[in-house]
Amino acid sequence: MFSLASIATMGACIFLLGVFYSIGSNFNQMVREAEEGVAITVFFNENATDDQIKAVGKAISKRDEVAHYDFISADEAWEDYKEIYFEGNEKAAANFKEDNPLAEDANYEIYLADVAEQEDLVKYIEGLDGVREVHQSEVAARTLTDFNSLLTYISIGVIIILVAVAIFLISNTVMVGIAVRREEIAIMKFIGATDRFVRAPFVVEGVVIGLVGSVLPLALLYFLYNAILTYVYDKFTALNSMVSFIPADQIFRFLIPSSILLGVGIGYIGSRVTLKRHLKV
């Protein structure tokens, strides 16, 4: 009976862990997508040569924090500008036909792998030959970095609490089991049972509690995750273009082995540790 209660509570812990991991992973993905949207723009001196521009590009490509970068020529910059600011007023734009107002605005658009590195990269690029100016969005970078750190700290905190609760529960189960079977353990020890022999049923019990207590909530979570994703995509179609959720398979590729390992590990260690002092007979 107590084992059932223990499986239920262990299951609740793993379920919460799964919920938290799923939410956390999706948030992380959203933050990463937002990070990808944050770009640094590098402009060149008026008299910068093609070779200098290429050298800057090469230097940028060698940096680890760079996810990818594009070269935007002056003509491309003007075309983009026209599309945005002269929409429906193409005639006005045609006045500039032979005279590109953005002739000096060829640039590199750099997308970062990790926005936290933005400041260092900007300093580095500013020191390169032929670079006139580097545009960046410091506020966006700092906000995203802070948010990411906060998310990491909360995740670690919640996981530690849940693991501690699960260990406590397993130990409790084993302790009740020992109290009930204390006489049997003592008899076993008096007639020459090894520690391994006495320990085996308790460890098996702990491992089974861990296994069942992790498999059941995982199955429930898998079903719920898919159902919620389907619901959100159906009901909030506007969201589809703004954010993308991680598919269940990708989430559970990590969640299944880690939860089972955690459940079984807690069961195994919890039962061994609890039993240790009772074996010193």
Place this chain on the structure above:
Amino acid sequence: MIELRHVTKKYEEGIHAVNDISLHIEPGEFVFIVGDSGSGKSTIIKLLLKELEPTSGRVFVNGKDIGLISHKQIPKFRRNVGVVFQNFRLLKDRNVYENVAFALRVVEAPRSRIRKRVPIMLSLVGLAAKYRSLPKQLSGGEQQRVAIARALINEPKILLADEPTGNLDSQNAWEIMRLLEEINQKGTTVVVVTHNMDIVHAMNKRVITIQKGVVVEDRKGRGGLNQYVSI
């Protein structure tokens, strides 16, 4: 076989359970250890089982200084020392056969050996017909027989009995003592801790008397049950 050399056991509260005891028991002997409650006689059994460590002195069992046995080696050591308790300490949810077989399972004996040995042992203690009974369906004497069968199934050289007749009526007590003597006659060293002086006097065995943790008398017996027993 069994030797205590200047053994002292002092509990944390400062009480001397055993105080500088030395004694020697030869292989094949039948020995009573007697004394009042709290005299330290049960402490001796615990020391011999390595359930307790002496505060000072050395304990030898089967020729080995058991102070030198590591925790890992204790199971192997205990398989050579059978033990019987006053309250039988049987597994209440298992029948007679299972209780005796349990001692063989604990030492991871093969099934074939269990199937062969258990009926033989149950016949020896006179319980072959009751192998399917649960402990609660047996009399006190029968329960103690099961405990003795369990203690002997691994063929130990020594049998320690801590107040084996303490919970039994007179007739059952005598039956158990007869059984212990039979076991002794087959070569097992038997050490019985008791305060039942009627039995002790009647059996004419070696008697070690302990008072306040000290051996006050060690009297050799003539051996064999006297007339009183056969009445």
